[in-house]
Amino acid sequence: MEVVDRADLPARDDIDEVYKWRLEDIYSENELWEANCGKLKALLEEMETFKGKLGSSPNVLLAALKKCDEIGELLGRVYAYATMKSHENLKDARSQVMAGRASMLAVEVSKAMAFVRPEISCIDDHTIERFMEAEKDLEVYRFALEQVRRLGGHILPPEQEDLLALAEHLAGSPRDVFTLLTGADLIFPEIKDENGRTVKLSEERYGKYIYSRDRRVRKDAYVGLLSTYASAKNALGATLFGSVRKDLFFAKARRYPSCLEAALFPENIPPSVYEMAIELANRYLELLHRYLRLKKKALKLDELHMYDLYAPLVPETREGIPFEEAKAAVFDGLAPLGEEYRRALAEGFGGGWIDIYESDGKHSGAYSWGVYGVHPYVLLNYKGTLRDVFTLAHEMGHAVHSHLTNGNQPYVYSGHSIFTAEVASTVNEALLLEHFLKKARDDRERAYLLNMGLEQVRTTVWRQLLFAEFELAIHRLIESGEALTQEVFCRLWRSLNERYYAPLLIDAENDLEWSRIPHFYSAFYVYQYATGYAAATSISQAILREGESAAVRYVDFLKKGSSAYPLDLLRIAGIDLTGPAPFEETFAAFSNRLNQLESLLL
Structure with a gap:
């Protein structure tokens, strides 16, 4: 099959x-x-x-x-x-x-x-x-x-x-109420899909329709979803306010000077790392704005709206990729990581680690799960698209990380901080992207791959750091004694979006987008996606530039598990996230790919 x-x-x-x-x-x-x-x-x-x-x-x-x-x-x-x-x-x-x-x-x-x-x-x-x-x-x-x-x-x-x-x-009550309200009580409208069929909107289906090449479908999905959240804006404002108050309570109870420090102190991460990431995201916003202007031209739009952000500039170029071919592509693409890494990868591919295909009742999405003393597991719902091949590389990054850690560390250090875990998956994606770019069959496929890489930076670095800046602002407001309401959240959300996405026309519906983000109920979490991406970019670039020496450093890092603080572990791989270099390399790579995509599309 x-x-x-x-x-x-x-x-x-x-x-x-x-x-x-x-x-x-x-x-x-x-x-x-x-x-x-x-x-x-x-x-x-x-x-x-x-x-x-x-x-x-x-x-x-x-x-x-x-x-x-x-x-x-x-x-x-x-x-x-x-x-x-x-x-x-x-x-x-x-x-x-x-x-x-x-x-x-x-x-x-x-x-x-x-x-x-x-x-x-x-x-x-x-x-x-x-x-x-x-x-x-x-x-x-x-x-x-x-x-x-x-x-x-x-x-x-x-x-x-x-x-x-x-x-x-x-x-936990604010998160519980948010989950039940958004997952059970909110009633999402029906929209027409690309073929004119009536479909019931949901968060999961929104993730599909916002990528539609049909602008009417994208807009209907966007307006339908956010208008539904708007119907419960006061309740959702209260739940988020409650969650931020909870953060303040525990920060004060445990004698931390701020909510941010309470969140970062256990991993020994200075607040300056968080603040610097936000500052750098803002410093390089012109690159994002340039990319958005390219989108507007390439999509031939008079106005670029938020619901246009995920519209593909180039359609999916490859579908129906057999799983054996996907495995071979990942195995070849990760060759720069060296033989020890690829031995672990081969073991995973042939050792009962992966549950591959979708079936009736199966859990959606994809994940990796390390089991100490056994081996890691990976859940997929593989459908044969190029994106599915990248998902395989991503999850096997987590799996091999667990495998190498568990083979070299006692149980007490077998876990991984989110701060380091996302590095292992993203390095694989970065190397696979470079592999596919070298083997692109034509300009159309090359444009698709370049756009994929640019979208990763837009969504994983800039978007997550916009989220991080919002979180920091609302926690500082409550620390200064201000009450938080949905109106406060909406004003702040609009001001951030107007700055980050300046070339866009920001629709009124977008003011409520904060109300649908579950990560805000785990404060100061999302910035780690951005730091992980920046670290992974620097690591992958070093491996491609230096070869074996950089790969050995990286594999050594993967073996260390949680045996040191995250920043110290990343230094083993040659990464210093207390300075700007990883983000600067990330934005430089973004600029380079943007130049290439502009030359293909304009």
Whole structure:
């Protein structure tokens, strides 16, 4: 079986096993999963015996940390298996129950281990060093302990931590209300598609129609979606205000000088990194404006509107690409990363990591999921477009990152910060794009690829940093004592869009776009997409320029997991995000590709 081209999706059983991931590598049968759920609960009871004793002796501290690792690794398997099983078919009741149980177990684990960080933070530095000398096996946890100790000034006494834990349940209310309001209560209108058929609009379908080559469809989708959000603007303004108030509450409770510092301090990222990214995005806005003017000319429009931004300048040039051909393209495109990287990639392609094709009830989209002690997994819904080939490269970037980390780090350092995780996926996309550009069959395909690269910078750097600037502004407003309303959000959103997208005619509907962005309920998150993209651009350019030496540095970075702070990890790969160079390289590459696209289209 290759690309599915049917209106009725196949049942999962109709898809050949070779195109499915092997969850049996985690548990060969559900009974083993059940047994591990029971084992996990028993481990939580054992964990309880350490409560109040972590500072008593080096042996006790080591045993407790090892128990944390054992619980974390087991929970990782139990949770991953149940959740991915449920994603195979969201209509399957049994797997949905398993996923629900896994989520409840995760909550139990979080509660049972809540005492660990506060207790460690209360152990003084002298005692920690004495413990390290007495128990050499504690050395592996040195950085993990340093992270907790560093947070010591922001971890409260146990009784107050208990109160904050209770408050966390309330703190999730704004996001919960936003999710239910936008996902269940808002009623989106019907529009006509390109063929005149009546279709019900939704967030997911909007993502399709905003790319339509039919301007009437794009506008109807845009107006229909944002007008629906406008009908609940006061409620959505209240939910966002509530979320920002929550951020301020926890920042003050944990004695941070600002909401921004509260968000960045755990990863040891100076606020100047965030602020510099925004400043650089604004400094290079003329490049974005030039690209938008090219869009206007290429689309032959008298006025460029927000609903024109995603209109393709060149239609998709290749469809129906067999998956074997996609794998070969990714494998060849990532050759500059060296043999060690490609051995891991080949293992993933042939080792039951990937669930490839769409089927009835399958979870939409794509993701990668690392399972410590097993191997990573990748979910796709491959349809054979060029974009799907890039999605494969993106997700395999995450997967190989997990594979290399898990093969070289103990469990305690097996995770990845978003700050570094997005680098691994974006380097793959950058190298694949260069590979395809070199092999472009004609000017039309070359223009399509150049436009794809420009759109990545527009949406991942400028758009996300517009979001970041909005977040910073609304948090500073509340820190200065101002109330936030939907009118305040709308005014600020319009002013930012008028600056970032100066060549556009900003429609009134766009003033409400802030109300549909779920990331705003996880404050100061989105800027990491921009920093990750800039870092990945610098890394990929260095690999193409320097060859093996840069590739070796990069693979070494991938092996480090979370064994150091994100900025220090990126320095291993030769990237310093405390300075402007990665962003300047990104904008220089954007300018170069824009020059090429202008020469092809004008």
